[in-house]
Amino acid sequence: MNDMDAIEIPVCSGPVHGTMTPPGSKSITNRALVCAALAEGQTTLLDVLDSEDTRVMIHAWQKVGIDIQCESDFSRVVVQGCLGALPKASVATPLDIFVQNSGTSIRFLAAALAACGGKFRLDGIPRMRQRPIGDLGQALRKLGANVTCRDQLFPPVMIDSDGLTGGFSEVAGDLSSQFLSGLLMAAPLAAEPVTLGVSGELVSRPYVDMTCQVMKSFGVDVLQTPGEFQIRPQKYQGRTYKVEPDASAASYFWAIAAITGGDVTVAGLDTSSLQGDVGFVECLKAMGCQVEYKDRATRVVGGRLHGIDVNMNSISDTVQTLAAVALFADGTTTIHGVAHNRHKETDRIEDLATELRRMGATVETFADGLSITPSQLKPTQVQTYNDHRMAMSLSLVGLRQSGIVIQNPSCTQKTYPKYFEDLFAFISAANG
Numbered sequence: 001m002n003d004m005d006a007i008e009i010p011v012c013s014g015p016v017h018g019t020m021t022p023p024g025s026k027s028i029t030n031r032a033l034v035c036a037a038l039a040e041g042q043t044t045l046l047d048v049l050d051s052e053d054t055r056v057m058i059h060a061w062q063k064v065g066i067d068i069q070c071e072s073d074f075s076r077v078v079v080q081g082c083l084g085a086l087p088k089a090s091v092a093t094p095l096d097i098f099v100q101n102s103g104t105s106i107r108f109l110a111a112a113l114a115a116c117g118g119k120f121r122l123d124g125i126p127r128m129r130q131r132p133i134g135d136l137g138q139a140l141r142k143l144g145a146n147v148t149c150r151d152q153l154f155p156p157v158m159i160d161s162d163g164l165t166g167g168f169s170e171v172a173g174d175l176s177s178q179f180l181s182g183l184l185m186a187a188p189l190a191a192e193p194v195t196l197g198v199s200g201e202l203v204s205r206p207y208v209d210m211t212c213q214v215m216k217s218f219g220v221d222v223l224q225t226p227g228e229f230q231i232r233p234q235k236y237q238g239r240t241y242k243v244e245p246d247a248s249a250a251s252y253f254w255a256i257a258a259i260t261g262g263d264v265t266v267a268g269l270d271t272s273s274l275q276g277d278v279g280f281v282e283c284l285k286a287m288g289c290q291v292e293y294k295d296r297a298t299r300v301v302g303g304r305l306h307g308i309d310v311n312m313n314s315i316s317d318t319v320q321t322l323a324a325v326a327l328f329a330d331g332t333t334t335i336h337g338v339a340h341n342r343h344k345e346t347d348r349i350e351d352l353a354t355e356l357r358r359m360g361a362t363v364e365t366f367a368d369g370l371s372i373t374p375s376q377l378k379p380t381q382v383q384t385y386n387d388h389r390m391a392m393s394l395s396l397v398g399l400r401q402s403g404i405v406i407q408n409p410s411c412t413q414k415t416y417p418k419y420f421e422d423l424f425a426f427i428s429a430a431n432g
Helices: 026-037 052-063 103-116 134-142 177-189 205-217 247-260 276-287 313-326 339-343 350-359 388-399 409-414 419-428
Strands: 006-008 017-020 042-046 067-070 076-080 095-098 118-123 146-150 154-161 167-172 194-199 223-225 228-231 240-242 263-267 290-294 297-301 309-311 333-336 362-366 369-373 380-382 404-407
Touching: 017 419, 026 042, 026 052, 026 076, 026 103, 026 177, 026 205, 052 067, 052 095, 052 103, 052 409, 103 118, 103 134, 103 154, 103 177, 134 146, 134 167, 134 177, 167 177, 177 194, 177 205, 177 228, 205 276, 205 313, 247 263, 247 276, 247 297, 247 313, 247 388, 247 419, 276 290, 276 297, 276 313, 313 333, 313 339, 313 350, 313 369, 313 388, 350 362, 350 369, 350 380, 350 388, 380 388, 388 404, 388 409, 388 419, 409 419
Parallel strands: 017 263, 042 240, 095 118, 167 194, 309 333, 380 404
Antiparallel strands: 006 404, 042 076, 067 076, 118 154, 146 154, 194 228, 223 228, 263 297, 290 297, 333 369, 362 369
16 A cells, blocks of 8 residues: 555544554664664564664664564564674674664664674665764764764764773763664673763653663663763673554554544553653643543543644654644644754654645744644645655544645655554544
């Protein structure tokens, strides 16, 4: 289905009711793959997400010699850890690793490979070459690795490292929490203890907490003090690890309840989840929905929607989802605290605003967000900018507005290849 050039979204004939379980979390999957690759012994990962981003990460580790065996549906992935000694670390010429447009892959691998040692060149598609990574390179240099970037800011990333010596390093917090997460996961391999400081506001803090929790599951402790993270030399330990469902993907189905006035339960996620994006339902609650947390499930019941003013810094991957819901609310919805969204797969502030205006909304953008005032919606050929979240979130508008056509639906391969199949199956009951 996603191989089509465009997909028209069928309008729902009424409220959508149902229960679903999203695929495994991309964020947790890629963190678990790093910890498993660097671990002592074998790791079995269960419910791994099969997507472009996770395949990029797996192929990168396989290229440097890590033995990773995947079942056809990725429900089980077995990783033979190297304990930081890469079987195929290059010592003569850089080993080329292509990461497509996977931000987690290039950032996590840059730090992990620098910690292991060797010569590597990390590169991606043209959009990846526009996404800043220089601050991560600078932080790794302070820890003893020779890491350089194009114009000191952008990929390709060149690594020539004998490992990390340790000590103190600092990383900016306002561009991406993935810089800090990459450093945290690499730090246990350093010769001496590592202290990591954060300058400025740390965006998407729940993702850093997730990183620390995944590391702990693999036997590594991180000591957190105000403004700093301390990691002593430690060994990751192989284990069996089950990946929980993806909360960012779940946001689309919770939003269906809000947009259609339905009743949707997502299984496998509740307040105990490692993923901060479960907090998206609190935005829906503020807009007028009912939210019920169950044992490993979260239910949203739609209601009369009204606009809200919300800081989404900690759940920025769900901004586009909330924007789709805002088109059906009374009054203006203002989202702020997400300046870093301009450096994602696309500019998720300006490009999102462009598509919302084409749908008929009045939108104002500012440095760290946007405000959305709904108006009469109209049929729209939605441009996705090769951004998986643009395609998935704005497809939801078509549940109530006819003529919404999503261009380049295959871009969802990045994190949720079967999104449109799951979406259409889920709403089919409402359409009779």
